[in-house]
Amino acid sequence: MTVRDIINMIVVLTVVSLVCGGGLAMVKMATAEQVEYQKIKNVKEPALKKILSDYDNDPVSDRKTIITGKDSKGKDIKTTIFYAKKGGKLIAVAFEAYGSGYGGPIGVVMSINQPDEVLGAIAATTNSETPSVGGIVMASSELRDQYAGKPVDANFGLNSAGGIINAISGATMSSIGVSTAVKNGMEIYKKYKSDILG
């Protein structure tokens, strides 16, 4: 094998790899937005459908991501806001917030009806609570119904902590998790209201 052959091999491999890599990068960029949309649509839409009603747009495409504070490592926490519209008029916003439950963070999506700013409904997204306990909390309407129609600035703590929410017996930790998540969500809404609605 001559040096020429070796160089030839290296050159061909490099060029092919570069061209392929470049092509892939282009495809990746071209599809990135659509892929993200599909992911959100498939992961979040089922939850959104539970809490939003009576809209005629696609909340997954009508979305905005805003920065809502920093985590312990100094990275931005991003929150995606979904807008439900009817006849072009905003009727509700929905977003996700987290509280800590028995088995890690509980994600809760909540909708806030516009323009009267009352809580529409809540639903769970990621739920790694013990199925038999946390599952009951999220599945039963007992807890969910306590939130519906409450104004944004109500005290969403459990009534043991002076709030308005009754915990589900036997699943206190999970109830605390859900209520914390909703409370966090309301904080975010109140703090970034101008960004969200703007």
Place this chain on the structure above:
Amino acid sequence: MKVGTFPGGLNLGSIASDTSTFHEVPSSGTVIIPLKQYSGKACEPAVKKKDEVKVGSIIGESTGNDDASVHATVSGVVTNIFKKYPDMKGGTVPAIEIESDSKNELDVTVFEGTDIELIQKAGVVDLDIDAVPLHSKIALAKEKSVNTLIVNGVDVESQFSSRAVLLSEYAGEIAAGIDIISKLLGVTSVHIGVIEKASSAISSISSACSTAQVVGLKDKHPQSLRELLVKAILGKEIPQGGIPEDIGVTVISAETALFVARAVNDKKPVIERFITVAGGGLSKSKNVLVRIGTPIKEVLDYCGVSVGGAGKVIIGGPMMGTAIHSTDMPITKETTGIFVQNENEIAEFPSGVCIKCGLCIDICPMKLMPFLISGLSEAGKYAMAEKNDIHGCNECGCCSYVCPVLIPMVHWIKFGKSEIRAQRSSE
């Protein structure tokens, strides 16, 4: 009495057999006497055409170690000397045709010599499936320093009864013969194997022969084969491909002992055979005394056996015998018995697909895997067949007998063996 047996084998439930004495078949017009009636090479004819011979005259003289003398069995004139006369194994042998003068004059020439020379001159062969000249057998046994003699008193097949009857009728002569042979061999122990059921044979041979131990054997096919006789009586096995002499045993048949006694004590040659005729419409098998050279047809006629056009005549028993194509063939020293089948009794083996029922393995007295070996031979995989002990098979026929899908296993095994032999010899 000790009772012995071997694993495997078949109880064939033998047909009603004749236990009365032997009926002598009258000698007739013409006899044909092959000059080779044993395993070895043929004798040279000692007579010419138109020579006159008497009963007991030597017509083929033994010269070496692998042949045995042949004698005239009737008195009369030599009418023909065939170079090639068909034998029952499908080959040809030289043979002498003698036309009887119905006088049955005895040859008065007296044999002289030592015991072993007398045995050679009288043309005694081991009257079993492979008829080996007895003097060469004794020489071989001495060379291998054999210390045990087994006398085979088991009929070659369950349908036959000639040996059992012989043992009870001629016990004295047989005992004398056994004594002569054991002295010649210098053996220390002698066993006589007899089927357990043959009680009269056992009682008479036990009282006649005090030095030998009589061993009762289960009536199972193929008990008469020497491998299984050794196994049943001594509990030892002959190495594969070997002979009993390899483990210090020699096996001779009961009628051999009888003829030894006659040769040594009475100086009489072997000119007749005790055989059983069975099948072919006989409700009971018949024991007969036949002159060697008598056409089989005459024996069958005497016994009243009918062979239909498409029947089968088998020399030897139904399990291991050889079917012959013509009843013109003569009785020889190799004839162990005659079994006749009519057209509708003939078993066919059209061969099905093996269903691996394992019955052949169960039954095989040699502890082989018959379906495997026959399948390998059929497929032409001879090396593998050899690895699976194709040479261990003694062709007793048990496997095909029990096979539910009628595979001719013995046929394929024999075929495989002959192919291997052909390959060896061509190399």
Place this chain on the structure above:
Amino acid sequence: MASIVKEFTKGLWEEVPPFRFVLGLCSVLAVTTSMSSAIGLGGGVIFVTVMSNVLVSALRKVIPDKVRIAVFIVIIATAVIIVELTMQAYFYGLYEVLGIWIPLIVVNCLVLGRAEAFARKQSVILSLADGLGMGIGFTLSLAVVASIREIIGAGTWFGIQVMPAIYPGFTYLLKPPGAFVCLGIMLGLMNVVSARLDAKKKAAA
């Protein structure tokens, strides 16, 4: 032109990959539980075979022999990732169902086999026809197996109920052993049919 047609049609019957060459069996067994996933994967494979065949054929004079397999794999992997991204972007449900089987097209012996055995030696047009034919043949085979399995196993076709509602569903066919049995029967039938056809041809000639 005739040769183009020949190269195209051979993949449909004479050399249909899974049944004749027994190539690409893992995906045949894995994704044929329903028609939609079979057609989805089949589409991906068509794209990959066509693209890899065309590219390999176009570059056949440039690629040094010693590193050809590496180059083929790079090309095939590129095509497969394009398929994966596209599917993720536009057919997310299908993407979820097929999961690992899309990236595994890279090691589908059919694709590399065509590149190595055909495209490396033939012109671009012929390679295109070959890739297209092989891909379509593969897809049709998937479709046949999937049809049998879905209709008999679940009573549906493309998710639409085709058997009467009382039909209990022969779920054995939807399970892995059912896939093997189904594939085995297909292979057997292919051999029987082609043996009959050959015999007819011989009789005619």
Place this chain on the structure above:
Amino acid sequence: MKTPELVVSTIPHVHGGNSVQKMMINFMIALLPAAGMSVYFFGPGAIVVIAISVVSAVAWEFIIQKVMGRPLAISNLTGAASGLVFAMMLPPTAPWWMICIGTFIIILLGKEVYGGLGNNPFNGVLIAWLVLQMSFRGEMAGWIYVAGEFLTESTPLEILKFEGLESIPEYFTIADLFIGRTTGFIGEVSAIALLIGGVFLIVRRVISWHIPVSFMIGVVFLSGIFWLMNPEECADPIFHLLAGGVFLAAFFVATDMPSSPTTPIGMLTYGFLCGLVTMVIRQWGAWDDGAFYSVFLISMLTPLLDKIKPKAYGR
């Protein structure tokens, strides 16, 4: 030659008269006691299942052999015998269409695709049974209990697995299991009837004793170990022997000729392994009974076990 030509052939010149047909007749006779008991305990439903199974198996055999252009071999009764054993492995409520699917699989996938009787590597009955188990779980577990009052819808082994050892005496005694006053597939319930049939088969030399005996030794061995280690939770060997399909599998399923070994040591190993795997499945597996699964699993070892040859004479 003057006389007419005689027939000449190789040895042997006689045959014992054994045939596949005779073996299958004996096999079916041996199953009659178990079939009778099933009719007594499960009522006419059992007769219907048996009749459909036998008739459809023979019919499929006829059709498939015609279509495939093979010589018809219905008269050797293997199809009918397979149908009868198969019926023994079905619940008394089995629907007719399921039985027909099963017998179709026995004949086609179990036998004819491999080239017919003798060439099949697996027991066709087991293949069909497994396919039905995978496809129609509900239909394969419909017990009814006719003679005497209704006690339970679970089999003894299901009770052992899901309710625990202490619940068994509420429903069954050992004597019940022995006679067959219990739930299960129609042919497997009555241990005494199967024992009678099995002994008959061994006496008639249709099967040899090696596989059934070593199968049971395997079951008793492993269940005995479990029982001695933990008598609180594990049932005793007698219960394991009588409950479920051990007797049916040991005498009638594991002894299927083409798929079981032929040599004595091979058969003993095969049976013992079947027994062990049965108990492993019962103890740790997801299914309540492992008798039939274990036979299927171990029959894959048959070609290997057939390599264990008996010691040839003079070797």
